[in-house]
Amino acid sequence: MAREIRFLQGNEAVCEGALYAGCRFYAGYPITPSTEIAEGLAASLPKVGGRFIQMEDELAAMAATIGGSIAGKKSLTATSGPGMSLKMENLGYAYLTEIPCVIVNVMRGGPSTGLPTGPGQSDVMQAKWGTHGDHPAIVLTPSTVQEQLNETVRAFNLAEKYRMPVIILTDEIIGHMREAIEIPEPGELEVIDRKRPTCDPKDYKPYKPDADLVPPMADFGSGYRYHITGLNHAEDGFPSNNGKMAQADEIRQENKVMHHYDDIVKVEEFECADADIIVFAYGSSARSAKEAVIKARAEGIKAGLFRPLTLWPFPEKHLEKYVGKAKSFIVPELNLGMMKLEVDRVVKGQAKVVGINKIDSDPITPVEIIDEIRRAK
Amino acid sequence: MAYDYSKYLRSGKIPHIWCPGCGYGIIMKSLIRAIDATGLDKDEIVLTSGIGCASRLPGYMDFNTLHTTHGRSLAFATGVKVANPKLKVIALGGDGDMTAIGGNHFIHACRRNIDITCFVFNNYIYGMTGGQYSPTTPKNAKATTAPYGNADNQFDIAQLAIGAGATFVARTTTYHAVPMEKLIKQALDHKGFSVVEIMAGCPTGYGRKNKQGSPANMILWQKENAVPANKAKEMSEEEMAGKFAIGVLHEVHKPEYVEAYDAQVGLK
Ligand SMILES: Cc1ncc(C[n+]2csc(CCOP(=O)(O)OP(=O)(O)O)c2C)c(N)n1
Ligand code: SF4
Numbered sequence: 258m259a260r261e262i263r264f265l266q267g268n269e270a271v272c273e274g275a276l277y278a279g280c281r282f283y284a285g286y287p288i289t290p291s292t293e294i295a296e297g298l299a300a301s302l303p304k305v306g307g308r309f310i311q312m313e314d315e316l317a318a319m320a321a322t323i324g325g326s327i328a329g330k331k332s333l334t335a336t337s338g339p340g341m342s343l344k345m346e347n348l349g350y351a352y353l354t355e356i357p358c359v360i361v362n363v364m365r366g367g368p369s370t371g372l373p374t375g376p377g378q379s380d381v382m383q384a385k386w387g388t389h390g391d392h393p394a395i396v397l398t399p400s401t402v403q404e405q406l407n408e409t410v411r412a413f414n415l416a417e418k419y420r421m422p423v424i425i426l427t428d429e430i431i432g433h434m435r436e437a438i439e440i441p442e443p444g445e446l447e448v449i450d451r452k453r454p455t456c457d458p459k460d461y462k463p464y465k466p467d468a469d470l471v472p473p474m475a476d477f478g479s480g481y482r483y484h485i486t487g488l489n490h491a492e493d494g495f496p497s498n499n500g501k502m503a504q505a506d507e508i509r510q511e512n513k514v515m516h517h518y519d520d521i522v523k524v525e526e527f528e529c530a531d532a533d534i535i536v537f538a539y540g541s542s543a544r545s546a547k548e549a550v551i552k553a554r555a556e557g558i559k560a561g562l563f564r565p566l567t568l569w570p571f572p573e574k575h576l577e578k579y580v581g582k583a584k585s586f587i588v589p590e591l592n593l594g595m596m597k598l599e600v601d602r603v604v605k606g607q608a609k610v611v612g613i614n615k616i617d618s619d620p621i622t623p624v625e626i627i628d629e630i631r632r633a634k
Numbered sequence: 635m636a637y638d639y640s641k642y643l644r645s646g647k648i649p650h651i652w653c654p655g656c657g658y659g660i661i662m663k664s665l666i667r668a669i670d671a672t673g674l675d676k677d678e679i680v681l682t683s684g685i686g687c688a689s690r691l692p693g694y695m696d697f698n699t700l701h702t703t704h705g706r707s708l709a710f711a712t713g714v715k716v717a718n719p720k721l722k723v724i725a726l727g728g729d730g731d732m733t734a735i736g737g738n739h740f741i742h743a744c745r746r747n748i749d750i751t752c753f754v755f756n757n758y759i760y761g762m763t764g765g766q767y768s769p770t771t772p773k774n775a776k777a778t779t780a781p782y783g784n785a786d787n788q789f790d791i792a793q794l795a796i797g798a799g800a801t802f803v804a805r806t807t808t809y810h811a812v813p814m815e816k817l818i819k820q821a822l823d824h825k826g827f828s829v830v831e832i833m834a835g836c837p838t839g840y841g842r843k844n845k846q847g848s849p850a851n852m853i854l855w856q857k858e859n860a861v862p863a864n865k866a867k868e869m870s871e872e873e874m875a876g877k878f879a880i881g882v883l884h885e886v887h888k889p890e891y892v893e894a895y896d897a898q899v900g901l902k
Contacts, residue, residue, distance in 0.1 A: 282717045303899035308716050308892075313742040317709035320702065320739075324682075324713020327700065328721065332713070350703050477698035477714060478721045480677050484644075484693055486701035487685075495647065495693065496701075 260439040267405045267431040268335075270438060271361055272297035274409025275333050277441065278448055280359070281307035282330040284321035286314055286340060289373045290429040291363040294335035315343035319360070323351050326358045327485065329476030331413055335361035338371055341380060341387070348422060349388030350487045355464070355472065355510070357416040357451055359409070361425045363432040364540075364591075366618055375618025376429035378540055379592035384424050385569045391507055393514035395521055396424045396569040400543045402436035407446065408566060414449040415521060419513055420471050426568060428591070430541035430620055454481060464506070465492040470513035514570060524575045525564040528554060532561030534633045535583045537576070537600050539565050542589045542621050549626035560630050568596070573603045580607050585633040589613035589621045609633065642666045642676070644696050651690055655841075655849025657808035657834030661755060662691055664811050668818035679722045682711040684736060686728035686762045687836075688755035705736030708743045711750050719749070719892045722822070726753040730760045730768040733789050737769070744798035747826045748891035752800075753818070754791050754829065757836035765839035776843040795829040796884045802828035803884040807856035808835065810880065820882065826890050833860075833878070 265273065271294050275283075283298040299309040307330070312318040318334050325332035336344060341362045351358060364380050366372030380387075384396045395415050399408040409425060416423040452473040454461050458481045466472045472492075475481035488496035489503035497503070514521065528550055529535055538546035543564045553560035563579070565572045585608050588597040597612040604610050613621055613629055643666075652658050669679065679697040683689035685704035692699035698721075702710045711725040725743075732740050732754045743750060759777060760766040767777035769789040777784060795803045802824040806814040814832065821828040835841060835852030846852045859877045861869065866879035889897075896902065 282713070284713055284716075303901045306901065308895065308901070310712070310716050310895075312709065312712070313738050316706065317712070317739055317742070320706045320709035321713030321716070324700070324710040324715075325717035326713075327710075328680075328714045328717035330717040332717070346703055347706060476718075477680050477700075478677060478718055482676060482696055482698050484699045484701065486693070487703055488701070 260442060262437055263440055264435055264437050265402055266293060266433060266435050267402045267427065268293035268363065268433065269297055270402045270405035271335070271409050271425070272301060273440060274406040275359070275413070276301060276305060277406070277446065278331065278410045278413035279450070280331045280333045280413065281305065282322070282325035282332040283309045283334065284312050284318045284325060284332070285334050285336065286312055286318045288337045288340045290365055290432050291335045291337045291361060293432070294361060298333070315340040316347060319344040319347035322358050323347060323356045326356050327477050329479065331417070332358045333361070334358070335363065337363045337365050338367040338377070338380065339369065341383065345388040349390060349392070351422040352388065352392035353390070353487055353489070354485050355420045355474070356422070357420050357474070358422050359412045359416055359425065360422060361427065364426060364428040366616060372618045374429070376541060376591055376620060377616065378428055378542065378590045379595065379616065380426060381568060381592070381595045384426050391511070393421070393511045394424065394569040395419065395421065395514060395567070396426050397566060398426045398539045398568045399431060399566065400540055400564065402431065402434065403438040404566065405431060406438060410446050410448065414447065417449050417451040418471070419517065420451060420474055426540065428541050453479070458482070462492045463494045464490060466509060466513070470509055470516060518570060518574060521567055522570060522572045522575065523566040524572045525562070525566065526575070527562040527564065529561035529563055529579060531559055532579070532583055533559040534585050534587065534630050535561045535563050535579055536587045536589065536626060536630070537563045537596070538589050539568060539596065542591060545621050545623045546589055546626050548623040549630060552623065552627050553630045558630060558634050571599050576600070576603050580604050583608055585609040585611065587611050587613065587626065587629050587633060589626055591615055591621065637667065639663065639666050642669065642696055643694055647694050650694055652687060653838045655835070655837040656687070657757065657836070657853070658688060658691065658755060660808040660811050661814070661832055661834060662694065664815040665753070665818055667815045668822060671819050672822050674722055678720070679724065680711070680714050682707045682714070682723065682725045684727040684731040686731045686760070688726060688728040689731060691726060705731050705734070706739060707731065708736060708739040708750065708752065712743060712748055715748055715750055716892055723750045724753070725750055726755065728761065729754060729756045729758065729770040729791065733769045733791060733794065741794070741798040744795050744800040744827055744829070746891040747799060747801055747888050749825055750827055751821050752827065752829045754831045755834050756791060756831050757834045757840060759836050759840040761836045761839045765843060791831045792829070792883050800829045800884070801826035801886050801888050802882070804829070804882045805831045805833070805878065805880050807833040807860050807880060809853045809856040810860065817882070824885070826888060
């Protein structure tokens, strides 16, 4: 049977993906260029038995999103630059307490109120390191409207499976552009729900991990009474000042992501196998990069595109395959060189790494990238 | 016969962290008795708190308990309640937690009239961080960050709640432990956003600096300065100077937030 085709904006596709994944609660605060996600879900959540709430600010929105998840609903919030900064305190809480939820950051220019209606890619480091303290991060970065939908489903799945917040980092260009996309049929994409405990409630330890390092999570009100705190805690959930135990727990959380690298990290490797020049590009910049690579190949230049759909954990195992083979890497991004630092770290001086960087609210064009490819030849 | 509190306490989590003479233990006892009187099942109850001495209370109680970030208790509670309205949600915190850092969440929870019961433990000071002034510290009182006396004007928490739209607002003190239990029960029974401001002494952070004497003296001070709400209405501003009204200060009935939302969007 033919799938339904719809002409959707990137932000609308996030709503479709969220509903497909089983999201039933949204708490947010409006901010350009993310607002259409709130508007879309305000309209559609009640139709599937879910609820929407516009909170008083982003701190409250993040808090309510976590609260909704603790009460058993798959929960989403969306924002942009200044709002993401405000969410950091409670995002850190969600990491420490291992509460699944999805946060969409439709990136714009910054810092501060910045360039509200223009695109940016300058929150990529914030997405990993924004909140205080060490924690693992899963961050996805779609490049097409179709991926806005599919990666939103994947974000919910990863959040539920690994019991943690997952960030979707997208930008104004993808959020606001329209493309024809296929809506997956029910059952076509996998939808994962969190592991819930099956033990006797009196034996339940909310932070006692299974072999996959993920502890089952009970919904409040389901008969498993337990304590959640933002303080470092023992397996029973109660605060503890035992530093050794806190360290072990945070390392366990780091490992629950790093040990599942192959399940979490997704990359498109386009014409990379024999490439002399690899363009490392993500989000909207990857669209221009792909066109540049196709043109370069037509000119006989061995160029390739390495496009992470998972930005964090950084796809280093994938990238390492090309280190020692490609003679240069080009990293176009709408910031002054953030992910280039990571590429540098993996390439370790074995090839040239060049950034193409802009923060003037204009996209990076295919021409700008092909010029750099020609120079690198 | 002695009342059995142990049913509601988490064995192994006591002794609590509160200082000798702190008013919070009295509140916990009244809260337990009031919850017991409602007949609610322990699994239905969610207790949320922020950060502070007051906010440590949920850790001792055998419910679904959520100790959140400083000031955010009500924002987390709102998410829990909207996602699952069947749960009985109780949010609590200190005066700093609820009206300084959490002030915005507080007034908006009042405005929504969401069915959450909110307890503000008002000890006039930041207890946990060692006695800095809070939005309720009286003018000229001493605090570690007000060594010359407090220059700030004071929030009246109950009036703030009434102004912001809470539909049940009451005030009590730790001296009035028995009436407090009844008031808490009334607040729990109220459909909509209810606030109970509970005056509690912090001998460590406030009493010592402000020469209030022993913890017992601080409780006597509450007795001497609390005026029943009915009587307070008939007293002049001068007569009420330095005193405060206790009892139910405000009670109205308005549509509850989640019910109103569901009706509006056609959810059943
Ligand atoms: C974001 C943030 N800012 C500051 C603090 C430090 N802090 C912890 S408790 C507290 C104030 C507690 O006072 P109050 O809310 O009145 O409660 P009490 O301890 O008196 O019960 C402060 C400022 C914090 N934990 N988090
Ligand atoms: S510092 Fe004050 S509020 Fe905190 S436990 Fe001690 S007496 Fe109570």
